[in-house]
Amino acid sequence: MMSESEKDRFHILLMGAIDGELSENEMREFERIRDERPEYEKEFEQYKKLKEVTTRMRPKSPPVEVWDTYWMMVYNKIERGIGWLLFTIGSVILLTYGGFKLVESVISNPHLLWIVKAGILLLMGGLSVLLVSVIRERMFTYKRDPYKEIMR
Amino acid sequence: MAAADSISSANLSRQAFDFKEEKETIIKCQNGDKQAFGILVKKYMQRAYYIALGFIGSHENALDLSQEAFVKAFRAIKRFDVDKRFFTWYYQILRNLCFNFLRDRAKHARPFSEFDDHEINRIHEDSAASDDVEREEIVSAVQKALSELKIKDREIIVLKDFQDLSYKEIAEVLDCPIGTVMSRLYYARAALKTKLERMLYDE
Numbered sequence: 001m002m003s004e005s006e007k008d009r010f011h012i013l014l015m016g017a018i019d020g021e022l023s024e025n026e027m028r029e030f031e032r033i034r035d036e037r038p039e040y041e042k043e044f045e046q047y048k049k050l051k052e053v054t055t056r057m058r059p060k061s062p063p064v065e066v067w068d069t070y071w072m073m074v075y076n077k078i079e080r081g082i083g084w085l086l087f088t089i090g091s092v093i094l095l096t097y098g099g100f101k102l103v104e105s106v107i108s109n110p111h112l113l114w115i116v117k118a119g120i121l122l123l124m125g126g127l128s129v130l131l132v133s134v135i136r137e138r139m140f141t142y143k144r145d146p147y148k149e150i151m152r
Numbered sequence: 153m154a155a156a157d158s159i160s161s162a163n164l165s166r167q168a169f170d171f172k173e174e175k176e177t178i179i180k181c182q183n184g185d186k187q188a189f190g191i192l193v194k195k196y197m198q199r200a201y202y203i204a205l206g207f208i209g210s211h212e213n214a215l216d217l218s219q220e221a222f223v224k225a226f227r228a229i230k231r232f233d234v235d236k237r238f239f240t241w242y243y244q245i246l247r248n249l250c251f252n253f254l255r256d257r258a259k260h261a262r263p264f265s266e267f268d269d270h271e272i273n274r275i276h277e278d279s280a281a282s283d284d285v286e287r288e289e290i291v292s293a294v295q296k297a298l299s300e301l302k303i304k305d306r307e308i309i310v311l312k313d314f315q316d317l318s319y320k321e322i323a324e325v326l327d328c329p330i331g332t333v334m335s336r337l338y339y340a341r342a343a344l345k346t347k348l349e350r351m352l353y354d355e
Contacts, residue, residue: 057294070201071194077220
């Protein structure tokens with residue numbers, strides 16, 4: 001009767017044997033176990049057959065154009081990423097400036113009622129607080145997330 | 153034996169040359185040279201695509217994820233240690249993307265059982281018609297069984313049997329000892345065998 005550790009050893013050698021990755025010494029050890037334990041012959045044959053089937057299941061090649069355009073598509077994606085970043089920074093600058101100008105014109109407009117001025121100022125203030133809060137929360141989560149490098 | 157030695161030393165020196173050349177290319181990438189990154193992409197795109205296809209099972213998603221992984225690699229290339237192999241590092245990015253894709257969007261991932269003729273070769277094209285039916289059944293059973301395996305079990309089978317990587321190469325990309333590769337392979341194949349037996353006997 002084989003012990004669990006002997007069985008584990010046999011299974012590891014079995015994998016190496018069907019994949020053709022055993023050294024000469026390991027091959028001798030494997031052959032010795034097979035001679036001593038004919039009951040494992042069936043298992044060996046089954047795994048050999050399984051290996052034959054999975055090895056022959058090759059994915060078909062995609063059309064050649066895929067490889068011709070592959071790098072161009074990666075390049076476009078890289079460029080697009082930089083494009084989005086610049087677009088976002090530009091938008092933030094313009095929106096901030098626009099907001100500032102809006103507040104300035106509201107305050108200096110003598111024809112607007114004070115209640116409308118107050119409403120617009122509160123609205124702008126609220127939006128700014130919400131924006132800063134969301135950005136701060138995102139940064140806080142990113143910095144302290146212990147799983148950020150771990151696959152989800 | 154002497155011939156084998158000379159082949160293996162020729163392989164080693166070619167690998168050393170490749171590694172040196174790759175290192176220089178990566179340094180150029182780190183200095184912002186996008187065209188240099190193109191050399192790396194062209195070198196590894198096929199391997200990347202087929203690995204992703206092995207995980208995901210659909211052409212479009214495999215293409216998209218393998219490209220996305222290259223984009224992520226380019227963005228993080230400055231942090232890459234040039235003394236290591238690029239593909240080993242890239243593989244981690246690709247693997248995480250594929251695993252996340254399978255987990256987060258399970259509904260959109262096509263299982264192996266939906267592989268069609270564009271994506272997988274039927275076993276043997278030179279066989280007799282009567283054998284074809286039986287083989288067809290085995291192939292579809294294997295595809296189904298593969299799709300039902302745990303992701304990590306599928307991964308090791310994809311790397312060994314679909315990608316034909318050596319144990320040393322698998323150990324390198326998975327960052328584990330060769331013994332672990334062998335034992336993971338055994339458990340993955342054992343799980344596949346059990347599922348197959350169940351499917352074939354149930355029918």
